[in-house]
Amino acid sequence: MATTRASLHTLGCRLNQAETSVLGEGLRRKGFELVDFGQPTDLLVLNTCAVTEDAERTARYLIRKTLKHSPHAFIAVTGCYAQTGMDCLKQQTGIDLIVGHQFKLDLPAYLPPPNELRKRSVAEIHHTKTMERGDFELPHFADSDSTRALLKVQDGCSAMCSFCIIPFARGHERSRTLNDIQREVEVLAARGYREIVLTGVNIGQYAHQGRDFCSLLRWLDQAADFERIRISSIEPTTVSDELLEFLASSKKFCPYLHIPMQSGDDQILRAMNRRHTIKSYINLIEKALVTISDLGLGTDLMVGFPGETESSFQNTLAVATDLPFSYLHVFPYSPRPGTAAMRLKQRIPSASVKKRADLLLDLDRVKRLAFHNKQIGKTVSALFESGTRAAYRFGTTPNFTRVGITDSEDFRNQILQVTITAATDRYALGHIVPSQQVNCAMVAR
Ligand code: SF4
Known part of the structure; x- marks a missing residue:
């Protein structure tokens, strides 16, 4: 049986990112196959931001763009713009589901099973003007995209x-x-x-x-x-x-x-x-x-x-x-x-x-x-990400200095001592201190 693809995208803050991860876990458990945002998909879950007019415009643009490469994709919109701009979003063609903040993390439950996913003539809306005040718990614990x-x-x-x-x-x-x-x-x-x-x-x-x-x-x-x-x-x-x-x-x-x-x-x-x-x-x-x-x-x-x-x-x-x-x-x-x-x-x-x-x-x-520049000469611990950017492997120090090294080895999820030797306005550069024990036993995604 063909799988049903789902992609997610976040606009805005770290909190939205954390919640998108929870939604992704919910979709995975429901049987969707997660694909990268921008790839052809059967479902888009867009977690929006309302902090600026620009963020709202971007949300509307991304919906149109997704429908261009995936015209049959089911479009589900949640997040701050879904909460504050619901009236505007329900006018936009192509949206199938709008979920306000009160129900945000329940979004996967409002979707039909993957093999029954069909576009709707009118968007289904789950939205309240106000939100409950009580303390809360999360439905799933998700994996992060980063270390x-x-x-x-x-x-x-x-x-x-x-x-x-x-x-x-x-x-x-x-x-x-x-x-x-x-x-x-x-x-x-x-x-x-x-x-x-x-x-x-x-x-x-x-x-x-x-x-x-x-x-x-x-x-x-x-x-x-x-x-x-x-x-x-x-x-x-x-x-x-x-x-x-x-x-x-x-x-x-x-x-x-x-x-x-x-x-x-x-x-x-x-x-x-x-x-x-x-x-x-x-x-x-x-x-x-x-x-x-x-x-x-x-x-x-x-x-x-x-x-x-x-x-x-x-x-x-x-x-x-x-x-x-x-x-x-x-x-x-x-x-x-x-x-x-x-x-x-x-x-x-x-x-x-x-x-x-x-x-x-x-x-x-x-x-x-x-x-x-102030970091030059210091030996600091850096937690490394996977992959390379601009020929460097990057890690982050406790005080949030981004530091690049040129080693060919992938030190993903390793915390290593690095001596900082140079600086640009985007990152510091350095080399790892030799003879450190690298623990590859547990590597988060
Ligand atoms: S109202 Fe907005 S800017 Fe002010 S503290 Fe709250 S989230 Fe921050």
Whole structure:
């Protein structure tokens, strides 16, 4: 009997990636044969993003593109855009199933068995305006596409930053039960993963049965059998002294923080409804740098928020220049329907937004090069990925330096000592320290 192919694609954040892996596992269990996205397929599951207008446009384009090479493909759409843009998506021809956030991980259950998969004249919709608030568990534990496994611990956000659609797309903050986290941690360790990345929307707000984020980290530090645990993006107001001291003392947690700043100007931060001032942000970063040695530090910066004058942008540029970030993620403001910022009048001309974004992107390259240069001469551990890119094999260090080596051997999923000898603005370069024992017994996919 012919197999029924399914491909999945993710737009947006790491949390979406983690959830796509869970959906992929659900499809596999249902009997679909997973194929790479872009290949001819019988089913596309598109996990969308709504953070920018561009992400929504890309989702609609990818649906059309898939239907060009696979005209009979059943199209299932989920994710943030399916939640916030359901009315628009149901007008688009070719979509067979739309699943909002409340039911996202149940998507495989809404599909017919593989041999009965047929396109529909009207899309079936599973969607609620609001989402349940209780703590949650996941239906499956999936494999990751990379050597780092993503572990979802939290969902939703109640912060209501005025530019952000995420609270509307994912609902209020809620946390994953500790028992469920424990079960997945055991499965991931048994599969041979060396590093896990904790993901969520506002992970610092983790709260389950009296356990806060810091106590979750302490528990993972003791209970989880991984060499490395990394925290993904965390809001500045949720980074406590206790958290910094814990990260400094832990042998497993990576010296790495990604703390969104968004703007370096207090007036803009207030208009964004951010809960930090620029002074409190700088204090936090200075404390983090003093407490955690060899810290890798990233941030998000938004340009072109309504009312951002040339002088408020210069404030952002100045703070971003002064603080020793290892990289910057730069986002132009994108008006999102339903958000408070949509009502703000002083829109910034797109030419100014582009100019400001370009200046910050130039600074990002300078920051990356400086950070990589600082690593030269150090011998560090690197967790290697499979394959080669631009003639290098790449690994990642605990402080998130990407390091390339030229060895012909594949060190996939191995943690090896590497001496860093050179730097570019995209990665550091080095060579592995000779005579290390390479453990090939367990290799995660
Ligand atoms: S903290 Fe603000 S920017 Fe981050 S997800 Fe919540 S509302 Fe959006």
